[in-house]
Amino acid sequence: MKAFLDSSFLVYLNTMTSDGRKSLDELFRNLLQEQLYINMLIVDEVLYISRKQGLPYSVTLNFLRAIILPYAEIAPIEEEDLKPAEKYLLNYSLKPSDAIHLATMEKVGASHIVTEDEDFDKVKEVKRIWLNTNTNLSTINGSTQRV
Numbered sequence: 001m002k003a004f005l006d007s008s009f010l011v012y013l014n015t016m017t018s019d020g021r022k023s024l025d026e027l028f029r030n031l032l033q034e035q036l037y038i039n040m041l042i043v044d045e046v047l048y049i050s051r052k053q054g055l056p057y058s059v060t061l062n063f064l065r066a067i068i069l070p071y072a073e074i075a076p077i078e079e080e081d082l083k084p085a086e087k088y089l090l091n092y093s094l095k096p097s098d099a100i101h102l103a104t105m106e107k108v109g110a111s112h113i114v115t116e117d118e119d120f121d122k123v124k125e126v127k128r129i130w131l132n133t134n135t136n137l138s139t140i141n142g143s144t145q146r147v
Contacts (some may be wrong), residue, residue, distance in 0.1 A: 003129065004105045005072055006115030007045035010038075014046065014063045015053050015143045023131050031114065041097050043074070071126040074106045092122045102126065131142035 012024050041065065050125040081103040090100035098119060105113065105126065113120050114129045121128055 001112060002037065002108060002110035003031060003112040003114055004032075004037050004101060004108075004110045004116060005051065005068070006101065006113055006120075007042050008116045009114045009130075010042065010046045010064075011049045011053075012116075013067070014050050014060055015055060020131075023041050023070065027114070027129075027131065030123050031085050032071055035110075037075050037104065037110055038068070038072050039077050039101065041077065041100055045097070073108075077104065081107060082139060088123065090120075094122070096118055 002012075002089045009024070009027075012020075013028060014023060028127055046064065047057060047060050050063075051057060052097040077100060079099065084103035084106050085096070087096040087099075088094055089096060092099075094102070098117070101113070102123060105111070111125065112129055116130050118128070
């Protein structure tokens with residue numbers, strides 16, 4: 001399975017220290033068996049939001065380099081992505097960054113996105129993976145348990 005990691009998931013992994021962290025870590029460990037992707041917009045969003053939550057850029061950059069990038073490929077954003085991004089933007093009333101993420105997913109052949117953002121549920125071609133959804137990694141692998 002090819003999956004795109006949205007910034008919400010990565011920000012939680014980077015910043016969360018409460019009880020919910022265990023479920024996030026478990027989901028991440030399960031995802032390590034899959035082909036994972038991000039793009040540079042995700043890097044920007046994770047840096048920006050983590051900084052707003054009090055983490056220095058150096059901590060977030062280290063998190064991305066040490067924890068995420070060994071397992072996730074950064075897919076480039078290119079001019080050819082404009083047409084699919086436009087399709088998602090206009091057909092689903094998504095935010096521009098979300099439409100660009102979907103264009104990236106289409107380019108790399110990823111049909112799953114790991115995010116808490118329910119706006120992605122509007123897009124029938126995409127399955128959203130999250131802790132409280134019916135489409136999580138356990139369901140994809142044939143079980144109906146929630147992660």
